[in-house]
Amino acid sequence: MLAVENIVKRFGDHVALDGVSMEIPEGKIFGLLGPNGAGKTTLIRIVTRITGPDSGRVLLNGKLMTAKDVELMGYLPEERGLYKKMKVGEQSLYLARLKGMSKQDATTQLKAWFERWEMSGWWNKKVEELSKGMAQKVQFITTVLHRPQLLILDEPFSGFDPINAELIRTEILRLSAEGVTVMLSTHNMGSVEELCEHIALIDKSHVVLDGSVKDIRKQFSNATYRVEFKGSSVAFANALAYHGELLDPKQDGDFCTARVRLLHNATLNNVLAATLPVAQILGVHEEVPSMHEIFIRAVSHVDPAQVSTGTTE
Amino acid sequence: MGKIRLIIWREFITRVRKPSFLIMTFLGPLLLVGGIGLVVFLGMQEGGIQNIVVIDKAQLLTNKLKETDDLKFFYEPADISDSVFKASPYTAMIEVNPLVLENNTIQIFYKSLPSQSTQNYISSQIESVLEREKLRVNNVDPVTYQRIKTALKIQLFDIDKQGKRSYDQIKAGIGFAFGYLIFFFIFLYGVQVMRGVMEEKQNRVVEVLISSVKPFQLMMGKIVGVAMVGLTQFLLWVFLSLLLGFIGLGLAKDTISASALQDATPQVTTQLQNQMGGQAAKFEANSDSAEQLGVMMTIWDELPVTWILLLFLFYFLGGYLLYSSLFAAMGAAVDGEADTQQFMLPITVPMIIAIFIAQTAVYNPDGPAVFWCSIIPFTSPVVMMVRIATGNAFAHPWELALSMVLLIATFIFTTWLAGRIYRTGILMYGKKVSWKELGKWLFYKG
Numbered sequence: 001m002l003a004v005e006n007i008v009k010r011f012g013d014h015v016a017l018d019g020v021s022m023e024i025p026e027g028k029i030f031g032l033l034g035p036n037g038a039g040k041t042t043l044i045r046i047v048t049r050i051t052g053p054d055s056g057r058v059l060l061n062g063k064l065m066t067a068k069d070v071e072l073m074g075y076l077p078e079e080r081g082l083y084k085k086m087k088v089g090e091q092s093l094y095l096a097r098l099k100g101m102s103k104q105d106a107t108t109q110l111k112a113w114f115e116r117w118e119m120s121g122w123w124n125k126k127v128e129e130l131s132k133g134m135a136q137k138v139q140f141i142t143t144v145l146h147r148p149q150l151l152i153l154d155e156p157f158s159g160f161d162p163i164n165a166e167l168i169r170t171e172i173l174r175l176s177a178e179g180v181t182v183m184l185s186t187h188n189m190g191s192v193e194e195l196c197e198h199i200a201l202i203d204k205s206h207v208v209l210d211g212s213v214k215d216i217r218k219q220f221s222n223a224t225y226r227v228e229f230k231g232s233s234v235a236f237a238n239a240l241a242y243h244g245e246l247l248d249p250k251q252d253g254d255f256c257t258a259r260v261r262l263l264h265n266a267t268l269n270n271v272l273a274a275t276l277p278v279a280q281i282l283g284v285h286e287e288v289p290s291m292h293e294i295f296i297r298a299v300s301h302v303d304p305a306q307v308s309t310g311t312t313e
Numbered sequence: 314m315g316k317i318r319l320i321i322w323r324e325f326i327t328r329v330r331k332p333s334f335l336i337m338t339f340l341g342p343l344l345l346v347g348g349i350g351l352v353v354f355l356g357m358q359e360g361g362i363q364n365i366v367v368i369d370k371a372q373l374l375t376n377k378l379k380e381t382d383d384l385k386f387f388y389e390p391a392d393i394s395d396s397v398f399k400a401s402p403y404t405a406m407i408e409v410n411p412l413v414l415e416n417n418t419i420q421i422f423y424k425s426l427p428s429q430s431t432q433n434y435i436s437s438q439i440e441s442v443l444e445r446e447k448l449r450v451n452n453v454d455p456v457t458y459q460r461i462k463t464a465l466k467i468q469l470f471d472i473d474k475q476g477k478r479s480y481d482q483i484k485a486g487i488g489f490a491f492g493y494l495i496f497f498f499i500f501l502y503g504v505q506v507m508r509g510v511m512e513e514k515q516n517r518v519v520e521v522l523i524s525s526v527k528p529f530q531l532m533m534g535k536i537v538g539v540a541m542v543g544l545t546q547f548l549l550w551v552f553l554s555l556l557l558g559f560i561g562l563g564l565a566k567d568t569i570s571a572s573a574l575q576d577a578t579p580q581v582t583t584q585l586q587n588q589m590g591g592q593a594a595k596f597e598a599n600s601d602s603a604e605q606l607g608v609m610m611t612i613w614d615e616l617p618v619t620w621i622l623l624l625f626l627f628y629f630l631g632g633y634l635l636y637s638s639l640f641a642a643m644g645a646a647v648d649g650e651a652d653t654q655q656f657m658l659p660i661t662v663p664m665i666i667a668i669f670i671a672q673t674a675v676y677n678p679d680g681p682a683v684f685w686c687s688i689i690p691f692t693s694p695v696v697m698m699v700r701i702a703t704g705n706a707f708a709h710p711w712e713l714a715l716s717m718v719l720l721i722a723t724f725i726f727t728t729w730l731a732g733r734i735y736r737t738g739i740l741m742y743g744k745k746v747s748w749k750e751l752g753k754w755l756f757y758k759g
Contacts, residue, residue, distance in 0.1 A: 012753050048524045050740070067527075075524040079742070081517030086327060097319055098525040142521070 001026035001181045002047065002150060007056035009042055016042040017053070018205040024150075024183055024198070029176050031196035031213075032185040033291075035299055038202045040185050041078065044152055047183070048075045060150070071100040074148035078155045078185075080139055082127045089123035092142050099146040106145065113141045117167070133164055140168060144175065151175060152183045157191060169195070189292040199291075203299050213291070220294045223262040224287040225271075230254050231279030239278045243270045259287065317530045317537075324509065324538025329545065338546055342553035350561055355428075363431060366403040368392060371411040377442045384434065398422065407435070414447060480612045481703045485675040487612075488702025491621065492671045492695035494547075495629050496664060499694070502543040502633065503640040503660075507653070509535050510644030510739070519739045528736035532645075533728070536637045540630065617704065624701050627717065632694030635724040636660065642731035645738030646746045667692035674699040688716050690723035730755065 002024040009017040017039045024030045034040045045051045047058055049070050058065045060072070083091055089110065096106035114120045117137060127135055136159045144151060156172070157165045172195060176182055184196060192199065192213075199216065201209035209216060224247075229236065233249035233256045240246060243266040249258035256279075260271060272281065289297075328334055366387045369375050375388040387403065398406050405423040413419060419439060421427070427435070448458055469481070510532070513519040522531055643656040667686060674683040678700055686692040687700055693716045700706040706713045737754040738746070 011757065045740070050520065050523050051736075070525060073524070075521070077517070077520040077524070079517045079520055081521075083327075083512075083518055084516060094319065094323055095521065095525070098316055098522065100316075139521075 001061065002183070003059040003062075004043070004047065005057050005059065007043065007046060007053045007058070009039075009046065009051070009053050015205050017046075017202075020056070020202065020205070020207055022200045022207055022210055024181060026181055027176065027179050028197045029172065029182040029184060029195045031192045031199035032183055032202070033187075033192065033199055033209075033295060034202035039205045040202055041154065043202065044075075044077075044154060044183075044185060048073060048152060071146065072149045073152060074099075074143040074146065074150070075152045076140060076143040076154060076156055078158070080136075082135060082139060082142075084128040085126060087123070088125050088127060088130070088138055091127065092138060092145065095142045096145045101146050109145050109147075110141070113145065117141070132159055133161055136160055137164065137167075140171070144171075148180065150181045150183065152185075154185045155187070156184065157186065157188060189290065189295060192291045201295065201298055209294070209298050216294060217288055220289045220297065222287060222289065225260045225262075225268065226257070226283075226285045226287055227260050228255070228257050228282040228284075229275070229279040230282060231256065233258060235278040236275055239275045240271065241274060242266075243274055255282075316526050317534045320526065320531060320534025321538040321541065324535050325541050325545075328505070328539070328542045334542070334546070338549045339553065341546075341550050342557050345550075345554055346557040346561055361404075363404045363427065364402055365405045365407060365435070366393065366398070366401070367407045367409060369409050371409065371413070373413065373446055374409060374439065374442055378438045381434070384431065395422075399424075407439075409439075414443065414450070417443070480608065480615065481678070482675065483608075483612055484616060484702045484704070485678060485699050487616070488621075488699035489671055489675050491625050491702065492698035493668065495625070495632055495694045495698065496668055498543055498547065498629065499633050499636045499664065502539050503637045505542075506536055506539050506637045507640040507644035509539065510641050510735070511647065511650070514645065514739050515649070523736075523739070528739065529732045532638070532641050532732060532735050536634065536641060536728075539637065540633055543633070615704075616702065617707065620707070621698075621701055625698065628694035628697060628720070631690075631717075631720040631724055635690060635694075635720070635727050636664070638724065638728040638731035642734040642738070645735040646741075646751060647738075648743065648745075652745070663691040664695070667695035671696045671699050678703050678705045684712070688712065688719065690716075690720040693720055733757075 003022070005021050007017050007020045008015070020039070020043060032040055032043070042051070046053050049065065049067065060069050086094075092110050093103065093106050096110065097103060101109075111120075114123065119134070119137065122130065122134065122138070127138070130138070140156070143153075151172075153172070156168055160168060169191070172182060172184075182195075184192070186192060196213055198212050199209065200207055211219075231254070233246065233251050236256065236258070237246040237249070240260065242264055244260045244262045247259040247261060249256055262268070262271065268284065272284075275281070361383075363384045364387065365384065366389055367374055367378070368389050368391070370390060370392075372390065375390075378386045380386055392408075393401070393406065404425070405421055405427055408420040408422065410416075410418070410420075421432075421435070444458075445455070447453075448455055513522070513531075519531075526534075639660055643653060643660070646656065647653050670682055670686040670692060673680065674687075674696055677683065683696060683700070687697040687706075697706060697713070697716055701713075733755050734751055737757055744750075
């Protein structure tokens with residue numbers, strides 16, 4: 001769907017993006033991650049044609065992107081807002097028509113959206129009369145109203161209460177199911193895990209991670225398992241021998257829970273074969289790294305063992 | 314092109330719909346015409362009846378001054394002390410010293426300053442009495458005196474326009490009025506462009522907008538939209554002012570002729586007052602209404618009205634485009650109104666210079682400062698209008714052409730420059746912008 005190739009962008013002496021390439025697969029939800037100041041917003045602004053790259057190209061459906069293509073995109077910026085003194089309906093129509101919609105089409109679509117989200121009474125209100133959450137809803141509608149093929153959302157959940165955040169989440173999934181490609185930039189790793197199939201992580205102007213969430217998780221797997229067994233942890237550790245090491249054992253009478261990290265290219269089968277004689281295995285789960293952990297490890301290059309928060313099973 | 318039209322429409326309609334626009338549109342001419350009317354009215358009017366005591370030791374004036382409804386004279390042959398005057402109902406005290414026939418001086422002591430028209434009235438009354446007295450003392454026949462009395466009128470002729478009287482100064486004044494109008498509109502609407510840009514930036518609506526349209530389109534849409542608001546307001550002002558002016562003139566005519574009838578008595582002293590009568594005479598000393606009308610007609614005939622209007626439109630739009638693009642760039646570069654100060658000065662100074670030079674051009678349209686300022690695009694919209702009105706610009710068509718071409722070239726350059734600052738500035742938050750920084754922005758790749 002969208003491909004960026006070797007994008008370089010400088011602001012004076014500062015290099016914001018240095019040879020950034022990535023591909024966003026059609027119809028998928030793609031997460032663009034990175035710490036503050038990594039260059040995410042600059043990349044988004046290049047994709048949305050707000051600024052141009054110093055070198056490199058942006059391809060849409062295999063063809064070099066043109067000015068007309070902005071009408072195929074819907075962009076919800078992180079720093080967003082509306083004209084405070086303008087009425088909601090009039091303003092939404094204006095923004096839709098700037099995206100190339102006809103007045104009639106925009107009106108019909110807008111009325112349908114307003115009805116669906118139960119905000120028909122807002123049409124003649126000025127934006128300054130709305131609460132922040134209400135204004136954000138209007139903003140989201142104006143982003144998707146013109147049925148974009150590519151939706152670029154920068155921190156879409158900020159400013160919403162949990163109920164409205166859920167509404168937006170459902171809407172993103174619905175649009176994705178309809179075939180819309182979504183590029184999602186967020187610091188909320190929970191929503192990345194929930195929504196994204198593919199991610200790219202930018203750090204210090206470079207892409208440091210790129211691929212499907214599944215593959216990346218595998219790549220970041222610690223080969224660590226959570227094991228519950230009946231028996232002594234000391235005996236278990238001895239039986240493990242060179243296949244792995246036992247971490248954080250917690251003995252509770254006969255029962256023990258612990259983490260096992262595989263060593264020397266051992267497999268789970270090796271571990272089980274070695275320890276079965278001394279313990280009754282009750283359960284084994286692989287410890288899959290969370291996106292949160294992957295993010296921190298990829299960005300800070302911290303020893304994986306030290307990152308223990310936010311793990312999931 | 315469709316999108317830029319949409320932007321222009323939004324900029325136009327949201328401004329025109331504002332209550333402040335309607336108020337300004339209707340209040341502007343009212344204030345203008347009303348203000349002029351008020352000044353004239355107040356000038357004519359006195360706060361209550363003036364009781365003036367004349368200390369006339371030489372008995373020159375006693376019972377010879379003509380009174381009006383609002384102006385009564387009382388005569389005293391001897392000095393009144395200040396405290397007595399203060400306690401008296403008299404509003405003013407005229408001291409006529411016995412040597413008045415030699416030194417032509419009187420003193421007026423007042424409790425509250427008499428209006429200009431009252432002063433004029435007193436002056437003309439005393440003058441005529443003293444004149445008659447001098448004629449009597451010197452044994453001059455009043456009829457002879459009227460023949461001798463000379464009110465000199467200067468008639469100016471331009472040697473290049475043989476046989477025609479020159480009214481260059483009046484025409485230059487008209488040109489200055491046009492120039493001042495341009496100055497006024499550039500500031501009024503240039504600042505509106507700046508505010509609009511700042512509003513979009515502070516609202517954060519700008520990033521949504523420029524994902525649909527190019528920053529340059531957004532900027533030009535705003536500039537053109539605001540210009541249309543300005544032209545609309547201007548045309549409405551002209552229309553309403555003319556309407557109100559005619560109504561006001563109609564009313565004024567009635568009252569003036571009424572008061573003229575009242576005041577016209579056989580005692581009127583000078584020829585002039587015979588013709589004009591009453592109040593009007595006091596204002597139009599030494600001129601002749603019929604002749605004035607003639608002068609106005611001549612000026613109207615001589616003024617290249619069509620050219621003035623066309624060139625006014627040209628310089629108005631050129632100057633506005635030049636300055637409003639700079640205002641737009643400034644609005645984009647700053648974070649808030651407080652930061653505009655450092656950039657405001659370089660924009661205001663040339664405009665102030667322009668007004669200053671245009672003023673001198675009224676008296677000396679051929680000076681070198683006027684020449685240069687009518688060529689330099691930052692001042693030419695104001696200064697050239699004076700030269701156009703006097704016809705001076707048409708005598709030097711190359712200078713006019715050069716000035717126009719330079720103005721076009723410069724506004725193309727400033728809009729380009731502003732466009733580059735604008736597109737970087739509107740996305741830049743929380744940064745204190747310096748001139749050096751602005752310079753860097755010019756070379757960022759779009």
